[in-house]
Amino acid sequence: MNFDYANLTPVLPEIAVLTLASTVLLVDLYLKDHQKEVNHILTVIGLLVAIGITGVVGGGERTIVFDGSYVRDSMSDALKVLILIVSLFAFIYAKDYLRDRNMLVGEYYVLGLFAVLGMMIMVSAYSFLTLYLGLELLALCLYAMVAFDRDSPEGAEAAMKYFVLGALGSGMLLYGVSMIYGATGSLELGAVARSVAEQGMDSKVLVFGLVFLLIGVGFKFGAVPFHMWVPDVYQGAPNPVVLFLGSAPKLAAFALTVRIMVDGLGDLHIHWQGMLMILSVLSLAVGNVIAIAQSNIKRMLAYSTISHVGFIFLGLIGGSEGGYSAAMFYAIVYAFMAAGAFGVLVMLSRKGFEAEKLDDLKGLNDRDSWYAAMMALIMFSMAGVPPTVGFMAKLLVLEAVVSLGLWWLAVIAVFFSIIGAFYYLRIIKLMYFDKAQIEEPIVAGAGARVALSVNGLAVLFLGLFPMVLLSVCQAAFG
């Protein structure tokens, strides 16, 4: 195994994020308490640089480096840029909240950046080992972040649940990997794919391994019936952490699914198609129906996440390029919508007050009509009402489903979106039709203001001109 420096070029974005995380870790040691904002500035600048680097080293043919364990292709370029952007939003939204609670410390940024690094590794992993390393790097950082408010018992409980169930999911995944390794003799996805093609699709061991891999994926995505951790973690974690873990990691989970199911086990499509179908219908049903009964908005959005995962899976089941790009589009759009929705919650939370009840949104229109309008756009988008991008995402997925001849599945999906529309409308109702319980206007930093405006308007812009994003998704699977 000889080392070639050319191997390093495709991983420059990861190196940049790693350097950034280490820098923040070191710089933080020399900062006094009132200077902690430097961490934030460093992180923002560093992430922007990383986005730039990803753009520069990206493009061109798919390159596989490090003896087949790492890949850079158009999907990884796109997803890395988007993960960096969404994480950047997450950090910007979080700043005021963290400062108000004396949580603006270096550790938050270090953990967050290592999580970003983990996601980038997942996106580019081309062997089960790298995939697993990236996944665990992400997960470990998230476990710690969920418990970041260390005096909060809810936070600790949520972190514990997340850790136990996350470890279970990882265990399932590893078990599946070992099966696949046993059957194919390799951990590299390329070699696995070749071996699967030779063995044909009826190998019992492969299918057995596939089941466990899929359970692992289901856990990470939070698809029914592996969704139990999602509402509890969302409820218990501090708002900025929910924002962080509810948005960008969905993109990483999407990449994980594509790498395993398409790049590695694409020939077993006929087997995983049915399994994904069950997962997606269950997620749509359970997510949308249970969300209605929630009075805690974080729990409600958690169940809404579950239902959106159902839609992402629907796009994948076709096994066609159109379906994959539809699912990718949906995942990206969802990450943006989730970032915006939790961003509003973070902005509503102030010193000693955590916005988490649905009633906390009451009368938002009277308090600040611009925020209310942005939140309304995001909610309409989640419900899939045109002209927002949520509709385009649903349309793409439905088109992929109907093109398989599964029009009944499309009918089920739209049926549950009607049920889903109700609880999104309820949020708009609270913001626009009800009187405010808290009269005080919302104070938010300029960064968060700009971020939310960009976030909300992007939902509208991409709904009117979906090709901007869609062409990127199509290129990823072209």
Add this chain to the structure above:
Amino acid sequence: MQSVIPVLSLTTWLPIIGGLVVLASGDKAPNVSKWTALAFSVFAFLVSLLLWTGFDATSANMQFVERMPWIEAFNAYYHLGVDGISMPLIILTTFVTIFVIIAGWEVITYKPSHYMAAFLIMEGVMVGVFSALDAVLFYVFWEAMLIPMFLIIGVWGGSNRVYATIKFFLYTFFGSVFMLVALIYMYFLSGSFSILEFHTLQLSLTEQVLIFLAFLTAFAVKVPMWPVHTWLPDAHVEAPTGGSVILAAIMLKIGGYGFLRFSLPITPDASATLDWMVIAMSLIAVVYIGFVALAQHDMKKLIAYSSIAHMGFVTLGFFIAFTIFQRPDATGGAVMGMEGGMVQMVSHGFISGAMFLCVGVLYDRMHSREIASYGGVIHTMPLFGALMVFFAMANAGLPGTSGFVGEFMVILASFQADFWFAFLAATTLILGAAYTLWMVKRVVFGPVANDNVARLEDVNGRELFVLGSLAVAVLVLGLWPGPLVEVMEPSIQNLVEHIAIPKTGAVAAPIAAAQF
């Protein structure tokens, strides 16, 4: 035919841009935002008149066509165009919106700029619905319409507004998502989202029936037809006056328009097979809902139910065509029925709008919609009383008003289909007169009922202008419906010829051209 000036785009986007401008101007200088809103709505109306003047009434083709690539991934185009069916409805939209803006002038005190902006955006989106020739574009406008209306009812509505507006949203959303699946299915078959290509798409009868049912769910909710009408009375009662006017005058028409643009031409055989169902639903709406209207205590509810009954006429006029095809002795009935339905839609746009504005005038003064709180209004408000009686007569279908023309044409056409259709439809002449005139008798005439009524002031110049303009429109259309009918004639003729030919590819039933 590609047009030089993008008239349709202008009519669609001008009000939307205007809405955003008004929204940005805020409520710091309410007069500025109000006048801006009015200017934009008048300007949009003037632009839309170009459609009327430049329209070639001898052609059934799409005119003022604009076509640009939009979403290459699924072959969706920004494709606009109008024919004789959609053009009058667009002008109706831009016309009525002006009065809605004026009607809200002094009445709306809570965030008036947002109110005006919502109606302007609504106007643009509705014009978009009528002019879209691409199914994705149509669907985007169709659903986008819900957002401003949802907020209008919910923010400026009455006491039970939240229930009403959520019911309204979910009902219509429920109806339309099935249409979306049908549209995607047809895209899958034809490789394009062009509505005109859907018209010529060959479909088996089973496919047609399923697509027809999906469309029926969407349009029947919008029209609304019995038994999915229950959202309408709630929405009307709770909506602010302007919301009720737009809802009755234009949004309901979009359902009727959907039947002409989608259901009939795309699934003619399914329409022929299932026409009994639509006819039954229409007749139930005419007769049963007529009786329901009779029993109302609330003026807005009464007019809402009367709207449902009148819209029953529209759907009846559209769907009797297939019965007429089967009768060798009938001539011209199918075209007449559909034209009657169209005239009825335009006329109902004026009359129901005016009726809701009348109730709005009373409500602004008395804050009650109950019929029982009124009586003898004519003594204190003679001008208003006269106008309200006039609109009530029009609503009851008095000859000389526009309400008569459409009803008469539909009843005449139903006679060619089946005597009993005509008989049941004609009961509306009695029922409609009964519930409208009885309401007028109790509200306008009689002795002055109480002190509140005694203190009423007659309409001011603004209200007089609004109601007067609509009265002129009702009268003109009633006395001289010729131009309107001529404009739509070729398009409807074309549609009737199209639906008479089965699509399934099976042996066509021989239908002589003379029958159309």
